[in-house]
Amino acid sequence: QKEVEQNSGPLSVPEGAIASLNCTYSDRVSQSFFWYRQYSGKSPELIMSIYSNGDKEDGRFTAQLNKASQYVSLLIRDSQPSDSATYLCAVKYTDKLIFGTGTRLQVFP
Amino acid sequence: EAGVAQSPRYKIIEKRQSVAFWCNPISGHATLYWYQQILGQGPKLLIQFQNNGVVDDSQLPKDRFSAERLKGVDSTLKIQPAKLEDSAVYLCASSLMITSSYEQYFGPGTRLTVT
Numbered sequence: 001q002k003e004v005e006q007n008s009g010p011l012s013v014p015e016g017a018i019a020s021l022n023c024t025y026s027d028r029v030s031q032s033f034f035w036y037r038q039y040s041g042k043s044p045e046l047i048m049s050i051y052s053n054g055d056k057e058d059g060r061f062t063a064q065l066n067k068a069s070q071y072v073s074l075l076i077r078d079s080q081p082s083d084s085a086t087y088l089c090a091v092k093y094t095d096k097l098i099f100g101t102g103t104r105l106q107v108f109p
Numbered sequence: 110e111a112g113v114a115q116s117p118r119y120k121i122i123e124k125r126q127s128v129a130f131w132c133n134p135i136s137g138h139a140t141l142y143w144y145q146q147i148l149g150q151g152p153k154l155l156i157q158f159q160n161n162g163v164v165d166d167s168q169l170p171k172d173r174f175s176a177e178r179l180k181g182v183d184s185t186l187k188i189q190p191a192k193l194e195d196s197a198v199y200l201c202a203s204s205l206m207i208t209s210s211y212e213q214y215f216g217p218g219t220r221l222t223v224t
Contacts, residue, residue, distance in 0.1 A: 099151030
């Protein structure tokens with residue numbers, strides 16, 4: 001059984017702080033990793049993809065991948081109240097995307 | 110570029126009734142996916158199509174769920190008969206190709222309530 005684990009939260013951070021969201025996965029064969037943001041009552045929206053070890057930055061978002069530790073994280077710098085949402089980690093296993101249960105982020109003013 | 114389209118957006122039915130959902134993927138996307146998302150959980154893949162062929166339907170409850178993708182474009186997902194535990198959001202997604210690096214984009218979903 002392929003698993004993707006996330007802390008369900010909520011993770012509460014003050015406006016302007018760095019939010020750190022973490023995800024672990026069970027299968028070392030995985031090559032592709034994605035972060036989706038899901039606002040309440042909406043569908044998942046792709047915000048980051050990462051395929052190789054290290055960091056990938058896009059605006060205020062940084063994805064970090066460590067395949068040896070089977071760990072992927074998402075950092076959100078200068079967090080805004082509009083970042084409050086559930087963040088889903090997804091890992092691709094043989095062309096099938098497996099999602100974690102998501103971490104709920106709350107950014108308070 | 111238009112996104113993934115789904116209809117209806119909401120549906121309320123009684124148990125044992127049937128229901129159908131429709132999806133139109135992003136133009137040119139060969140791969141189409143149907144997911145079920147129960148409240149508080151991540152999306153769970155039900156079926157994936159490459160063009161009009163089924164690639165994976167291992168988690169589709171085939172005694173009550175069926176799906177088709179005619180002409181490799183639009184797709185429909187049907188539930189017959191519905192059970193209370195089918196209450197969920199049904200998400201359609203598409204990607205350019207099925208291979209690892211291609212990203213999936215979701216439609217707005219259909220929220221199904223079975224009473």
